Amino acid sequence: MSSLNRRRVLSLGAALGLASVAGTAPAWAWSSTGSIAGTGTGADPWWVWDDEVDRLLARLLKAGEVPAVNTAMQAWVNNSDPLPGDLPTDLATYLQQVNRLPAWADHDKLRRAADFNRRKDTYLFMLYGLGSGIMSTVIPREARSVYWSAGGADMKDRAAKTFTFGYDLSDLNAFEPSGQFVVTANKTRLVHAAVRHLLPQSTRWTAVADEPKHIPISNGDILITFHSLGTFVHKKLIEWHVPMSAEDEEAFLHMWQVAIHLLGVREEFIPKTWADARAQSEQILTPLLAPTTEGKRLAEDLLGLTAELDLGVTRGFLNEFVRYVLSDEIGDWLELRRDYAAAATIRTGWPAYIAFREGLLPVAPAGFYMFDQFVRAIAMLFLNNGTSPTTTPITIPTGNRPG
Template sequence: MSLGFPYNDGFLSAMRQAGDPRADTFISNCFSDSVLKQELYNWMKSADQNSDLTRVPLPFVSEDIFTRAQDLPVWANEKLMQRGCQFFGRYQNSIMQLLGLLSLPYCYAAANGAMVLYLSERLRNDTSKRLTDTGEFVTDVQTPGAFAEHGRGFAGILKTRLTHAIARFYTLRSGQWQNSWGFPINQEDMAGTSLAFSLIVIRGLRKTGVTIADKDQQAFLHLWAVISYLLGVDERLIALNGKAANLLEKAIRNRQFSESEQGKELTQSLVKTFADLDTESKLTRKDVEQLISYLLGPEISKLLGLSEKPAFHTKYLLKIFSTFSTWNPYFAS
């Protein structure tokens, strides 16, 4: 199921103090030299396809963060990965909406982990940019052909992995971080985020009326298990089947989910962004809040300051969701 199964408090507490040593060491060394730092930023800005991983700045050609960027885990099943990408393609519009309406607020309920997001001024002040970044990443890693030579999966994952390491680098030096929150963007939080983008999306699709075959669920979870591995998540925190994924999600939720002002503010920024971007159907903030509350369920909604029991009828909420599925806030201009 997973090398870390079962997921006890001692194990998860240790994972909360761990970052991504390979990426963190590389960024620490790279950022000690302003020239190398700029070269890395230039490459990250220009890299678009997997083939760009063979065209890296000369100082980085022997760095294993680059040379091993396309090394799949021994347990990876490429047929399952392809089926997972096909599943995404089949429900792409709905999945993209669920990422913003369910996965992101779900992550905000993890009070300690939300502090990294809250301390990012760009996230609070430019939530639409966060949605764009998220949309580009999940599209890059889930579009059929994502891991082929001219796909964008490997390149997108490496850029995100490096971005996480850069965020850790600056967060730890900001003077605002408290050790009681754990390591910034730690292993437990990364595992929880991967589950929010996979298992929680599956739950959300079912809540909107989609019937999902067991093989499709297995394929989608497997795809995200591989993505998690490439992002630097410890293999012991990668659930290899539905049972392990559910147990890990529950363990992390029980440990980390609690009410916080930061989580509430991040959620309201998200609600405002969705309401403001939808200029055609004129959905109100209350419409968006009610839909998010329905998708999250009463316990998590309460933590985020949302209605525990939506006032709107389920049929109306699903109608709102279908409205969202006809447009794309991730790439709105």
């Protein structure tokens, strides 16, 4: 079909309300010349998963071996820990190959990234927690996968597990032998492989999936989530005039490049520079954002849990902060109740708060202490979840959402 004809068919479909199944992936058009590999094989990341580990998890789930693997993995925490002795041989052989940094990992950059995370932690907690976390609920494929998987039924537990990933990634020793991120990333990779096997068996998930026969969590889907985290946070830090050196920015990107590599994304899809990442994000994240029933419920769960804390602000303020960080359009999709007074306070108070913290304002602006308490409460939420368990609590699911 010529592209003109195809476009006419698509616009006719749109006019009839047919074309826009929320979350349908756009055709892949990003060039691998902008990737860390510098070249590509022509593969389409919407149709690339993680074959070896996917086969492995399918076998372990069918054989009923996953609970024993979860027990064995409890003692596997630090990057320098040996693999647990009682893992099935095929899983141990696989983990031996992948449980390490790639040859292109730059230790100086990773150390700088860790230091950057420490220096900017206040903004990072706010942006990951109230920005990326809520954005994940308007990424239709992610929202539906999370909602209909086992973890979707207990968002408190799931949020704690996800915080573990963020906490381990942001830790000063994240990639060092005494850090935990390489292990946490590998456990997450196993969880994703299990989800690829389990979710297609859920009739409730297949009924709402944009492509019912599509296996979830493709390389393309992981890239979308990376943009909702790393690329989004980087963009916001610039918009908020948070001072960053070029080396800091590069190090922060490098940390994410290594992280998504550890999650199984091929090097031909991993953006090389922030400009390449932004271009990819505009193609695959921005046009895909949309409300779904599942996403609205997840957002309400997440914001309800946050609002249970003593934030020093009202739920209306929390809603408006999310709107401020993400946009009114997303706020409207999620039906976040308006509080126009809080919105006005945030619009003027938050930039002044940042300016004062960064030493660009001589006197504390009005509302400084309220913002400070809010920021501290969000940080505590993150840190409590990250520091309380002595072992990473990430476990491989054996089923989908119950009930």
